[in-house]
Amino acid sequence: MKPFKTLDAVACPLPQSNIDTDQLIPARFMKRSRADGYGGFLLYDLRFDEAGAVKADCPLNDTVRQGAQILVSRRNFGSGSSREAAVYALVDYGITCVIAPSFGDIFASNSINNGLLSAVVSEEDCESLLAGLQDGAETATVDLEALTIRCANLVVPFTVDPVWRTKLLNGWDDIDLTRSHAEAIAAFAAADRERRPWMQPNGTATANSGA
Numbered sequence: 001m002k003p004f005k006t007l008d009a010v011a012c013p014l015p016q017s018n019i020d021t022d023q024l025i026p027a028r029f030m031k032r033s034r035a036d037g038y039g040g041f042l043l044y045d046l047r048f049d050e051a052g053a054v055k056a057d058c059p060l061n062d063t064v065r066q067g068a069q070i071l072v073s074r075r076n077f078g079s080g081s082s083r084e085a086a087v088y089a090l091v092d093y094g095i096t097c098v099i100a101p102s103f104g105d106i107f108a109s110n111s112i113n114n115g116l117l118s119a120v121v122s123e124e125d126c127e128s129l130l131a132g133l134q135d136g137a138e139t140a141t142v143d144l145e146a147l148t149i150r151c152a153n154l155v156v157p158f159t160v161d162p163v164w165r166t167k168l169l170n171g172w173d174d175i176d177l178t179r180s181h182a183e184a185i186a187a188f189a190a191a192d193r194e195r196r197p198w199m200q201p202n203g204t205a206t207a208n209s210g211a
Contacts, residue, residue, distance in 0.1 A: 001115040003171035004144055007096055009069035011140035011151065012059050013133040019043075019073055020080030021107060025089040038085060039092035069096045070140050072129050076100075078107025078118070087114045097142050099149060099158065101126050112164040113173065117144065125156040144169060 029041040047058045054061050060068070071090070077100040078086060087110045090098065097117040108118040119142060121129070129140070129151050137152040144165060149156050160168075170176070178185075193200055 001168075001171040001173060004096070004115065004117060004168040006144065007069060007117075007142045008139065009096070010065060010067050010138060011070035011072060011133055012062075012065040012068035013130045014059055014071055014073040015130050015134070017074040018076045018079055021078060021083045021086035021104070022080055024078065024086035025083070030083070030085050034085075034088060037092045038089040039094065042089040042093040042095075064138055067094065069094055070099065070142060071095050071097070072099045072126065072133060072140075074100060074126060074130075075102045075123065076104065077102070078104040078111070080104065082106040082110075084110045084114075087111050087116055091116055099126070099129065099140075099142075108164075112161075112167060115168070115171070117142065117160065117168055119149065119158040119160060121149070121156055121158045125154075128154055129156065 023043060023046065025038055025041050026044055029038070029044065032038070032041075043058075043060060047055060047060055049055055059065055077098060086107060090111075091114050095116065097119055098111070099119045099121055101121060101123045103111075103118045103120070111118045129149065132152040132154055133140075135152075140149055140151040142149050142158075144160075147157055147159065147165075149158055166172070167174075167176075
């Protein structure tokens with residue numbers, strides 16, 4: 001993954017609570033190949049009517065918000081089923097950071113593993129960010145190192161799990177994170193060989209092995 005340190009980008013307000021994974025990508029689109037991209041199906045029923053026409057009142061369809069990489073929404077974002085395709089849809093659309101007061105647990109974990117920051121802010125700060133964007137602010141700056149969000153005249157703090165923050169700052173997946181502890185792992189293994197030599201396989205067959 002690409003390291004995430006600071007993101008200065010177009011931000012889109014989505015002032016709704018309980019945006020669930022079925023809204024993020026309706027199940028009827030999940031038969032399609034990921035190779036084709038899921039971005040066009042993100043929040044499809046919010047962005048388009050039954051005939052497939054663009055809904056003018058959807059914030060993501062606002063011409064000012066085209067190319068948005070930051071999404072600001074209300075609490076319980078990404079609730080519902082565990083479908084990772086919901087994260088794929090956001091990432092394929094171009095969203096790199098979602099800001100909300102709370103997230104579905106599995107969604108948040110899936111987000112980090114796909115390079116998407118789920119930034120947790122207070123309810124009060126969330127409403128201030130939404131108000132700033134709805135009043136004309138077009139961009140925001142998310143600083144993962146400082147754990148701050150700047151938008152218009154606002155500077156608000158956010159939180160993220162420290163391990164997830166480390167992974168994003170370095171562009172690491174779970175394997176990379178494990179490898180970052182290679183020296184400590186090797187030291188433990190060496191000490192364990194000294195402490196419990198009888199636990200170490202010697203690569204030879206025993207009399208009872210049938211070999």
